[in-house]
Amino acid sequence: xxxxxxxxxxxxxxxxxxxxxxxxxxxxxxxxxxxxxxxxxxxxxxxxxxxxxxxxxxxxxxxxxxxxxxxxxxxxxxxxx
Amino acid sequence: xxxxxxxxxxxxxxxxxxxxxxxxxxxxxxxxxxxxxxxxxxxxxxxxxxxxxxxxxxxxxxxxxxxxxxxxxxxxxxxxxxxxxxxxxxxxxxxxxxxxxxxxxxxxxxxxxxxxxxxxxxxxxxxxxxxxxxxxxxxxxxxxxxx
Numbered sequence: 350x351x352x353x354x355x356x357x358x359x360x361x362x363x364x365x366x367x368x369x370x371x372x373x374x375x376x377x378x379x380x381x382x383x384x385x386x387x388x389x390x391x392x393x394x395x396x397x398x399x400x401x402x403x404x405x406x407x408x409x410x411x412x413x414x415x416x417x418x419x420x421x422x423x424x425x426x427x428x429x430x
Numbered sequence: 431x432x433x434x435x436x437x438x439x440x441x442x443x444x445x446x447x448x449x450x451x452x453x454x455x456x457x458x459x460x461x462x463x464x465x466x467x468x469x470x471x472x473x474x475x476x477x478x479x480x481x482x483x484x485x486x487x488x489x490x491x492x493x494x495x496x497x498x499x500x501x502x503x504x505x506x507x508x509x510x511x512x513x514x515x516x517x518x519x520x521x522x523x524x525x526x527x528x529x530x531x532x533x534x535x536x537x538x539x540x541x542x543x544x545x546x547x548x549x550x551x552x553x554x555x556x557x558x559x560x561x562x563x564x565x566x567x568x569x570x571x572x573x574x575x576x577x
Contacts, residue, residue: 350517350519350520350561350562350563350565351503351517351518351536351539351561351562352534352536352538352545352559352561353538353539353540353559353561353562354538354543354545354559354560355560356560358539358541358560359540359560359562361540362539362540362562366564368562368564369562369563369564369565369566370563371560371561371562372560372563373559373560373561374547374554374556374557374560374561375553375554375557376561377518377519377522377554378522378549378552378553378554379552380519380522381519381521381522381523381525381526382522382523382526382552384519384523384526385496385520385522385523385524385526385527386526386527386529388443388495388496388523388526388527389443389444389447389527389528389529391440393436393439393440394436395431395479395480395481405567413566414563414566414567415566416566416567416568417567417568417570418567418568418571
């Protein structure tokens with residue numbers, strides 16, 4: 350989970366490896382603040398997988414790459430009628 | 431996770447932040463009025479619950495996410511101290527957890543050039559940078575140190 354100067358640097362660093370997911374640093378910062386913002390709160394309790402998945406979904410981090418193990422949430426765009 | 435383990439976790443994090451480094455099990459035990467063995471057993475339960483991470487071969491803290499107990503490539507200046515974060519995500523997480531602005535220093539894994547980004551009001555100063563996550567979410571906890 351690294352920061353890079355540009356897409357060109359990501360591609361060169363990956364080489365023959367299977368790419369993961371690349372997102373803007375602005376999205377990363379929002380994700381980090383949602384994910385870790387309560388970590389030192391005296392009221393902190395562990396989030397459920399679905400709560401964690403909902404954070405990723407809210408930031409548009411959807412698709413199979415971002416599906417946490419055991420999450421029961423339906424990926425956005427695949428809701429049943 | 432029962433109230434006893436939540437309290438141990440709160441104390442562990444508080445000591446980490448107060449001292450700017452990972453506390454030992456003995457230090458936590460002294461503060462809690464318990465024993466080192468009790469703290470180590472509690473830490474093991476918290477590790478199994480993904481609430482912190484222990485070194486594989488010892489009972490020492492490796493991560494109190496987003497903080498790293500060991501030096502890493504991600505240094506964060508926040509709250510009047512320098513911290514180590516476990517990865518880029520956690521580097522922003524240090525500012526988030528402390529609820530302060532900060533500065534992240536690392537280097538591009540490709541070219542090795544230094545990268546520095548300030549975090550002000552939750553926003554990065556250099557919006558051109560990219561974050562790459564190599565490991566899919568379903569595998570993050572298979573090997574959290576690699577992730």
